[in-house]
Amino acid sequence: MNDPNVGIPVREPAQVGLDDTILPFEVSALDLRGRIVRLGPAVDAILSRHDYPLPVAKLLGEAIVLAVMLGSALKFEGRFILQTQSDGPVRMLVVDFISPDKVRACARFDADRVAAAIAANEDEPGRLLGKGHLAMTIDQGPDMSRYQGLVPLDGNGLEHVAHEYFLRSEQIPTRVRLAVAEEFRGGENGARRRWRAGGILLQFLPKSAERARVADLDPGDAPPGSAPHVLPEDDAWVEGRSLVGTVDDLELIDPALSSERLAYRLFHERGVRVFRTAPIEAQCSCSREGVETMLRSFSQEDRDDMIENGRITVTCEFCSSTYVFAPNEVAPALS
Numbered sequence: 001m002n003d004p005n006v007g008i009p010v011r012e013p014a015q016v017g018l019d020d021t022i023l024p025f026e027v028s029a030l031d032l033r034g035r036i037v038r039l040g041p042a043v044d045a046i047l048s049r050h051d052y053p054l055p056v057a058k059l060l061g062e063a064i065v066l067a068v069m070l071g072s073a074l075k076f077e078g079r080f081i082l083q084t085q086s087d088g089p090v091r092m093l094v095v096d097f098i099s100p101d102k103v104r105a106c107a108r109f110d111a112d113r114v115a116a117a118i119a120a121n122e123d124e125p126g127r128l129l130g131k132g133h134l135a136m137t138i139d140q141g142p143d144m145s146r147y148q149g150l151v152p153l154d155g156n157g158l159e160h161v162a163h164e165y166f167l168r169s170e171q172i173p174t175r176v177r178l179a180v181a182e183e184f185r186g187g188e189n190g191a192r193r194r195w196r197a198g199g200i201l202l203q204f205l206p207k208s209a210e211r212a213r214v215a216d217l218d219p220g221d222a223p224p225g226s227a228p229h230v231l232p233e234d235d236a237w238v239e240g241r242s243l244v245g246t247v248d249d250l251e252l253i254d255p256a257l258s259s260e261r262l263a264y265r266l267f268h269e270r271g272v273r274v275f276r277t278a279p280i281e282a283q284c285s286c287s288r289e290g291v292e293t294m295l296r297s298f299s300q301e302d303r304d305d306m307i308e309n310g311r312i313t314v315t316c317e318f319c320s321s322t323y324v325f326a327p328n329e330v331a332p333a334l335s
């Protein structure tokens with residue numbers, strides 16, 4: 001008899017945690033797959049550069065973790081864009097993930113409404129977002145069609161929105177936990193705050209089609225008053241989502257707890273297999289050349305409107321880099 005597990009090394013979980021990494025894992029006994037994201041310098045670089053009000057920074061941090069978790073699962077070169085548009089104090093969040101490992105992000109918000117929400121103690125993520133939608137776009141380049149999934153924002157936070165998205169568009173039972181916090185550290189120049197973030201994603205992906213069935217979401221043309229289609233949840237999934245429900249925020253961001261130890265802590269009774277970790281880096285994709293091309297595509301009138309003190313100045317909303325041009329540098333070439 002062949003033992004299919006021959007050659008898979010069994011070892012203790014790593015003691016030392018690595019920041020800015022994604023750890024994919026699998027619990028085959030329960031048909032579960034997942035990823036643990038741990039962000040240190042990458043999320044700190046993005047959030048401290050922007051200097052947003054605290055709850056806005058936290059919310060954007062959650063969106064970054066979610067986008068990294070989902071974008072890093074794509075098996076091709078391309079871009080994964082997570083974008084919210086809503087009527088709350090935070091009008092828009094954009095996280096742009098470029099495979100395999102680069103992320104950038106920014107938020108647009110109404111400063112007065114955010115300040116009022118903070119003062120009224122109504123600054124939790126769902127309230128800051130308000131109602132609207134979240135779009136997830138997969139862009140594989142100019143020659144490929146873009147794929148976009150939309151999910152409504154209805155006053156809930158991003159974890160809830162992610163569950164809805166996977167249930168509706170992918171029909172995959174999914175649990176997501178996201179955590180963002182500031183760490184205080186003393187240093188030569190006094191205490192400095194650093195942002196940390198982390199998250200775990202767990203999905204139920206059974207090999208047998210029968211176990212993969214999920215209840216119909218839409219009653220369709222069933223007569224009014226029909227009982228909704230309900231299927232009992234699979235025991236394996238109930239066990240998996242209950243375990244993820246026990247994860248607290250500190251476990252997701254604690255630099256002293258490695259992602260491997262967290263996976264082991266949750267699933268060691270069933271046996272958990274981890275795969276190679278992948279790195280993540282905060283890096284913007286803007287360039288002088290790219291801004292120049294964009295300016296050339298504008299009309300002469302629009303470009304004239306942008307001239308101040310004889311120059312056109314463009315600041316990247318993601319990384320705050322500033323590009324300055326003389327108007328004749330970006331005028332279209334005479335044909």
Ligand SMILES: [Zn+2]
Pocket residue numbers: 284285286316317318319320321
């Ligand atoms: Zn930039």
